[in-house]
Amino acid sequence: MDYLEQSFNIRYHYKIFFTEGLFDSDNLLLADFFNGESSAAQKKVLFVLDAGLVDANPALETAITAYFQVHRAVELVSEILIVPGGEAAKNNPAVLESIIEAVDVHGIDRHSYIAAVGGGAVLDLVGYAAAIAHRGIRHLRIPTTVLAQNDSGVGVKNGVNYKGKKNFLGSFSPPVAVFNDKQFLLTLNNRDFRSGISEAIKVALIKDPAFFTWIEAHASKLLNRDMESMEYLIKHCARLHLEHISSLDPFERGSSRPLDFGHWSAHKLEQLSNFSITHGEAVAMGMALDSTYSLYAGVLSEEKLQRILNLLALFFDITNPLIRITDLNAPILQGLQEFREHLGGNLCITLLRDVGEGFEVHEMDPHTLLQASQYILQFKKRQFDTNTFPL
Amino acid sequence: MDYLEQSFNIRYHYKIFFTEGLFDSDNLLLADFFNGESSAAQKKVLFVLDAGLVDANPALETAITAYFQVHRAVELVSEILIVPGGEAAKNNPAVLESIIEAVDVHGIDRHSYIAAVGGGAVLDLVGYAAAIAHRGIRHLRIPTTVLAQNDSGVGVKNGVNYKGKKNFLGSFSPPVAVFNDKQFLLTLNNRDFRSGISEAIKVALIKDPAFFTWIEAHASKLLNRDMESMEYLIKHCARLHLEHISSLDPFERGSSRPLDFGHWSAHKLEQLSNFSITHGEAVAMGMALDSTYSLYAGVLSEEKLQRILNLLALFFDITNPLIRITDLNAPILQGLQEFREHLGGNLCITLLRDVGEGFEVHEMDPHTLLQASQYILQFKKRQFDTNTFPL
Ligand SMILES: NC(=O)c1ccc[n+]([C@@H]2O[C@H](COP(=O)([O-])OP(=O)(O)OC[C@H]3O[C@@H](n4cnc5c(N)ncnc54)[C@H](O)[C@@H]3O)[C@@H](O)[C@H]2O)c1
Ligand SMILES: NC(=O)c1ccc[n+]([C@@H]2O[C@H](COP(=O)([O-])OP(=O)(O)OC[C@H]3O[C@@H](n4cnc5c(N)ncnc54)[C@H](O)[C@@H]3O)[C@@H](O)[C@H]2O)c1
Ligand SMILES: [Zn+2]
Ligand SMILES: [Zn+2]
Numbered sequence: 001m002d003y004l005e006q007s008f009n010i011r012y013h014y015k016i017f018f019t020e021g022l023f024d025s026d027n028l029l030l031a032d033f034f035n036g037e038s039s040a041a042q043k044k045v046l047f048v049l050d051a052g053l054v055d056a057n058p059a060l061e062t063a064i065t066a067y068f069q070v071h072r073a074v075e076l077v078s079e080i081l082i083v084p085g086g087e088a089a090k091n092n093p094a095v096l097e098s099i100i101e102a103v104d105v106h107g108i109d110r111h112s113y114i115a116a117v118g119g120g121a122v123l124d125l126v127g128y129a130a131a132i133a134h135r136g137i138r139h140l141r142i143p144t145t146v147l148a149q150n151d152s153g154v155g156v157k158n159g160v161n162y163k164g165k166k167n168f169l170g171s172f173s174p175p176v177a178v179f180n181d182k183q184f185l186l187t188l189n190n191r192d193f194r195s196g197i198s199e200a201i202k203v204a205l206i207k208d209p210a211f212f213t214w215i216e217a218h219a220s221k222l223l224n225r226d227m228e229s230m231e232y233l234i235k236h237c238a239r240l241h242l243e244h245i246s247s248l249d250p251f252e253r254g255s256s257r258p259l260d261f262g263h264w265s266a267h268k269l270e271q272l273s274n275f276s277i278t279h280g281e282a283v284a285m286g287m288a289l290d291s292t293y294s295l296y297a298g299v300l301s302e303e304k305l306q307r308i309l310n311l312l313a314l315f316f317d318i319t320n321p322l323i324r325i326t327d328l329n330a331p332i333l334q335g336l337q338e339f340r341e342h343l344g345g346n347l348c349i350t351l352l353r354d355v356g357e358g359f360e361v362h363e364m365d366p367h368t369l370l371q372a373s374q375y376i377l378q379f380k381k382r383q384f385d386t387n388t389f390p391l
Numbered sequence: 392m393d394y395l396e397q398s399f400n401i402r403y404h405y406k407i408f409f410t411e412g413l414f415d416s417d418n419l420l421l422a423d424f425f426n427g428e429s430s431a432a433q434k435k436v437l438f439v440l441d442a443g444l445v446d447a448n449p450a451l452e453t454a455i456t457a458y459f460q461v462h463r464a465v466e467l468v469s470e471i472l473i474v475p476g477g478e479a480a481k482n483n484p485a486v487l488e489s490i491i492e493a494v495d496v497h498g499i500d501r502h503s504y505i506a507a508v509g510g511g512a513v514l515d516l517v518g519y520a521a522a523i524a525h526r527g528i529r530h531l532r533i534p535t536t537v538l539a540q541n542d543s544g545v546g547v548k549n550g551v552n553y554k555g556k557k558n559f560l561g562s563f564s565p566p567v568a569v570f571n572d573k574q575f576l577l578t579l580n581n582r583d584f585r586s587g588i589s590e591a592i593k594v595a596l597i598k599d600p601a602f603f604t605w606i607e608a609h610a611s612k613l614l615n616r617d618m619e620s621m622e623y624l625i626k627h628c629a630r631l632h633l634e635h636i637s638s639l640d641p642f643e644r645g646s647s648r649p650l651d652f653g654h655w656s657a658h659k660l661e662q663l664s665n666f667s668i669t670h671g672e673a674v675a676m677g678m679a680l681d682s683t684y685s686l687y688a689g690v691l692s693e694e695k696l697q698r699i700l701n702l703l704a705l706f707f708d709i710t711n712p713l714i715r716i717t718d719l720n721a722p723i724l725q726g727l728q729e730f731r732e733h734l735g736g737n738l739c740i741t742l743l744r745d746v747g748e749g750f751e752v753h754e755m756d757p758h759t760l761l762q763a764s765q766y767i768l769q770f771k772k773r774q775f776d777t778n779t780f781p782l
Contacts, residue, residue, distance in 0.1 A: 001420070002409040004630055006545070006565070008637040013398040029392070043735075100553065100560070110643075111735025132523065134733070135550060135561040136642070154397070159526060162491065169491070170526040171562060174397070239395055246399040251527070252501075342525070344434075344502025 012174045012250075016154050016238060018231075022142065022181040023063040031071035033177055034113075043112050045140075046077040046102060048126045050118025052085030053144050056187035060117075074113065077106045085118060087275045089125045090160045090167075099129035108137055113176070115140040119192070120152035120279070124170070127158030131173040138176045144184035146196025146230070147280055150237035154178055156250055166267055172251040180238070182231055190225075194315045195280030197222060200237040201311060202287060203244070206261050209356025211236060212311075219314050257343065258358055261350040262286030268335025269322050277320065284316035285323050292372035293364065294351040304355050309379050318376060325373040328366050336364060403565045403641075407545050407629060409622075413533065413572040414454040422462035424568055425504075434503050436531075437468040437493060439517045441509020443476030444535050447578035451508070465504065468497045476509060478666045480516045481551045481558075490520040499528055504567070506531040510583070511543035511670070515561070518549030522564040529567045535575035537587025537621065538671055541628035545569055547641055557658055563642040571629070573622055581616075585706045586671030588613060591628040592702060593678060594635070597652050600747025602627060603702075610705050648734065649749055652741040653677030659726025660713050668711065675707035676714050683763035684755065685742040695746050700770050709767060716764040719757050727755060 019029050034043070047064055054060055061080050068076035081102055083095050099114075108114065114137050116126030123141050130139035143153030159170020185193065197215075204212035214232075215222070221229040244259055257263075266286035270279060277285075291308045294300035312318050325332060340347040350358045410420050425434070438455055445451055452471050459467035472493055474486050490505075499505065505528050507517030514532050521530035534544030550561020576584065588606075595603035605623075606613070612620040635650055648654075657677035661670060668676075682699045685691035703709050716723060731738040741749040 004407040004409075004545075004626070004633055005404070006407065006633045006637060007402070007404040008641050009400045009402050010642055011398070011400050013396075016395040016397065018393040018395075104554070104556070104559065107732055109732050109735040111737070132560045132562060134559065135548065135563055154395075157526065163495070165495070168495065168525065169523045171523060172526055235395070242395055242397045246397060250399050251401055341498055341500050344500040346502070 012156075014174055014177050016178040016180060016242070018180050018182070018235060020181060020183050022179055022183075023060070023067045025067055025070045028071075030067070030179065031073050034071075034073035037176075042075055044075045044077050044106065044108055045113040045115055046079075046081070046106060046108050047115050047117065048081040048083060048099060048122070050085040050089075050122040050144065051082050053118050053184070053187075054082055057184075077102075077108070079106065083118075083122060083125065086121050087161070089118075089121045091164070093160075096125060096129055096160055099126060100133055103129070103133040103137065108133070110134045110137055113138045113140055115142060117142040117144060118148070119143070119145040120148040123148055123153050124158045124167070125160055127173065127175065128160050128170055131158060131171040136173060139173075141175045141178045143178065143180060145188060145192050146185060146194075146234060147192075147199060148196070149180045149185070150196055150234040151199040151241055153180075154238045154241055155245055164271070166271070180234065182227065182234075185227070185230065191278060191281075193225060193230075194223075195278040197233065197315050198280035198284045198287070198312075199241075200233050201315075202261050202283060203237055203240040203259070205287065205291070205308065205352060205355060206258055206350060206358030207244070207356060208240060209354070211240070212355050216307075216311055219311065223314065256348050256360060258350045258360065260339075261358055262288075262290050264339035264349060265289055265323075265332055265335050268332050268338065269320075272322055272331055273320075277322075281316050281320075284312050285318050285320060288312050288318040288376050289323060289369070289372055290349070291352055292375050293368055294353070295375070296368045296371050297351060297361075299359075300352050300354070304352075307355060308352075309376070313379075319379065323373050323376055325366075325370045327370070330370075333366055333369065336366075403547075405565055405568050407569040407571060407633070409571050409573070409626060411572060411574050413570055413574075414451070414458045416458055416461045419462075421458070421570065422464050425462075425464035428567075433466055435466045435468050435497065435499055436504040436506055437470075437472070437497060437499050438506050438508065439472040439474055439490060439513070441476040441480075441513040441535065442473050444509050444513075444575070444578075445473055448575075468493075468499070470497065474509075474513060474516065477512050478552070480509075480512045482555070484551075487516060487520055487551055490517060491524055494520070494524040494528065499524070501525045501528055504529045504531055506533060508533040508535060509539070510534070510536040511539040514539055514544050515549045515558070516551055518564065518566065519551055519561055522549060522562040527564060530564075532566045532569045534569065534571060536579060536583050537576060537585075537625065538583075538590060539587070540571045540576070541587055541625040542590040542632055544571070545629045545632055546636055555662070557662070571625065573618065573625075576618070576621065582669060582672075584616060584621075585614075586669040588624065588706050589671035589674045589678070589703075590632075591624050592706075593652050593674060594628055594631040594650070596678065596682070596699065596743060596746060597649055597741060597749030598635070598747060599631060600745070602631070603746050607698075607702055610702065614705065647739050647751060649741045649751065652749055653679075653681050655730035655740060656680055656714075656723055656726050659723050659729065660711075663713055663722055664711075668713075672707050672711075675703045676709050676711060679703050679709040679767050680714060680760070680763055681740070682743055683766050684759055685744070686766070687759045687762050688742060688752075690750075691743050691745070695743075698746060699743075700767070704770070710770065714764055714767055716757075716761045718761070721761075724757055724760065727757075 114130040130137045141153045143149045156174045159167035162168035218229045266282035269282040295305045505521045507514045521528045532544045534540040547565045550558035553559035609620045657673035660673040686696045
């Protein structure tokens with residue numbers, strides 16, 4: 001056989017900074033970051049902001065402009081883009097196009113920067129635009145929701161939806177840095193504040209029993225938006241995500257995706273609800289389903305399951321009727337087939353053996369899922385009957 | 392400073408196979424490749440063909456279908472896409488869209504394959520579609536032009552044009568394998584056959600003096616389409632490109648791009664000619680210009696320069712009037728600024744110290760470029776006057 005061979009490694013490295021008041025002119029973090037970047041020429045940075053965030057922080061644009069008037073390590077592109085927040089950012093191709101156009105108009109090159117400030121959806125969109133323009137412009141993430149700070153914003157994936165299909169277009173392209181500013185969380189509504197807690201419960205359930213216990217113990221503080229607790233939750237959750245990504249298969253060449261615990265149904269539930277439930281809410285429902293499935297599969301004790309459902313139910317409405325599986329044609333079950341296709345034919349589902357101990361299986365029995373869904377809806381009943389959380 | 396850190400390596404590895412009659416059913420190369428790919432489930436492969444290639448090889452589609460009827464390691468998607476060949480493939484967003492749509496309609500997942508068969512333009516387009524769909528579908532390249540077999544098809548870049556700007560959208564995403572079938576070259580017209588020789592002269596000039604001498608010695612054979620000579624040229628050139636890519640900076644994070652010798656003006660010349668001159672032709676003109684610049688910069692002897700211009704002129708019309716630089720507003724000079732922007736502010740231009748020895752400079756003097764362009768046009772005169780190639 002006549003052939004040549006090519007092989008090489010590409011190294012990725014970035015930091016996730018935790019700060020407060022990122023754009024206060026006496027906060028040097030961002031300026032120092034740009035100063036530290038090696039570069040022969042004057043660099044530009046294009047900012048893209050989440051409109052929902054801007055609504056809640058009308059002074060943000062001015063603060064950014066003022067910051068870069070004081071700190072001149074990088075040249076702020078005069079036009080600051082504001083794009084719709086939430087899934088709309090990823091659904092509308094015109095929004096993507098507007099970022100590409102700005103890259104062109106403002107001469108943003110591969111050694112310049114695009115900074116995204118917003119929720120996970122805006123970060124996914126902007127990361128994708130940065131990945132494809134000029135074959136990859138350096139991008140910075142400044143996540144402003146709990147979910148984006150503890151999960152989506154610290155990872156390596158980005159993407160947009162295509163004809164309603166979640167993340168159909170996207171890429172694996174790590175940011176050059178992430179800046180988590182806790183002040184942004186203050187303006188979140190309660191739903192978005194809680195939504196990201198779901199991903200923390202997820203990593204706790206699959207790999208960190210002590211963290212699960214911590215969340216149980218701090219549940220009421222978190223419900224009351226105690227910021228110190230939230231800060232710990234975000235940082236610990238981000239760390240677990242980061243470790244998980246780097247230790248296994250960052251660009252997901254295999255089929256295994258334990259971080260997707262509860263997600264096969266979550267993706268479908270989001271879609272079935274027409275995105276009226278958030279990603280975090282859907283993941284909570286999905287985890288309830290797969291934890292209960294673990295009970296029926298004979299691998300998780302009912303006592304443990306109750307602990308899990310109790311915690312989830314404190315934050316989320318896990319008994320949303322969408323979870324009901326009445327027969328084998330229930331729409332939610334299509335999620336299984338779609339997830340299989342997404343992974344590439346080989347289904348990998350995470351189940352629980354214990355709180356903090358996930359493991360993989362390669363098939364799911366729809367009848368058992370039906371039983372599991374009924375159990376969850378029952379759980380609600382018991383909960384309302386007794387108004388206590390049985391342990 | 393409060394931060395977490397992420398770092399990991401991603402390994403890339405692929406082979407470039409050389410064969411003849413890739414789709415002959417008794418050629419096991421492709422079947423063996425698919426058999427060798429680890430996979431739990433039945434995989435699909437979607438083929439995308441270059442319309443110019445199909446015009447010249449009307450039986451190609453049938454041959455591909457027949458091949459996968461015999462060899463069933465992978466399931467051939469019944470619809471074989473045929474897309475326009477040449478730059479049209481990269482200029483029209485609807486062509487890109489048609490591939491994305493096929494990925495959706497035929498359920499091509501991340502563990503399935505897209506195979507591109509065609510010239511460099513079709514390969515660039517299909518590689519890009521594969522890179523963004525589902526965050527990256529495995530892609531196979533089957534290059535069918537000299538340039539694609541010895542240069543573009545063996546590398547890691549892909550892309551499409553945006554509003555006429557070359558490769559404005561794209562990504563670095565290596566193929567899983569490349570299959571160079573020399574039979575495809577037989578149907579190329581003379582221009583496309585010669586065009587890829589330009590990139591071979593390029594690598595020879597910057598790093599392999601013996602290869603340059605070899606090309607000189609085999610010039611008339613190559614002009615007469617001697618296939619044995621062409622086979623050697625392609626393989627040697629591909630090897631030099633591969634070594635170059637892996638030894639330095641595969642995803643071009645820095646500004647240095649020695650493989651782009653002659654390309655700053657070539658990209659502009661292609662555009663100025665409205666793509667009526669080929670990439671290879673433009674690169675030949677660009678190399679003539681930068682070699683002559685090296686003479687005026689005092690680093691290359693005139694004897695060496697003559698050797699270079701003589702060889703280029705055997706294959707290409709290096710004295711196309713587009714090369715003329717009459718004043719400092721000459722359109723071609725804008726290419727310098729555009730190249731600088733493309734690299735990210737820090738200009739890196741390769742000049743020659745000798746045949747086979749390139750080195751980098753970070754600025755170019757437009758007056759000297761003007762002189763160099765006049766020298767090249769003069770060269771034509773001498774050539775026509777004497778009808779010999781002075782050495
Ligand atoms: N890339 C990944 O690895 C990854 C992982 C998980 C989820 N995601 C994606 O993340 C998205 C969900 O992200 P999300 O949960 O951050 O929600 P989101 O991005 O949809 O934002 C929710 C809402 O909050 C608003 N908002 C953002 N910051 C605000 C602030 N500080 N104050 C007030 N309002 C604010 C937004 O405008 C929006 O209306 C989904 O598209 C999901 O697919 C990506
Ligand atoms: N990705 C990279 O690293 C890289 C490097 C160099 C060039 N390129 C790109 O490659 C493109 C040029 O590629 P090219 O020189 O292969 O030309 P091309 O792709 O434009 O093809 C030239 C013509 O040949 C036809 N054709 C292809 N194969 C044929 C065959 N076997 N028989 C008959 N006709 C055939 C095509 O239909 C087209 O009309 C440019 O877009 C350039 O930007 C990319
Ligand atoms: Zn999630
Ligand atoms: Zn080239």
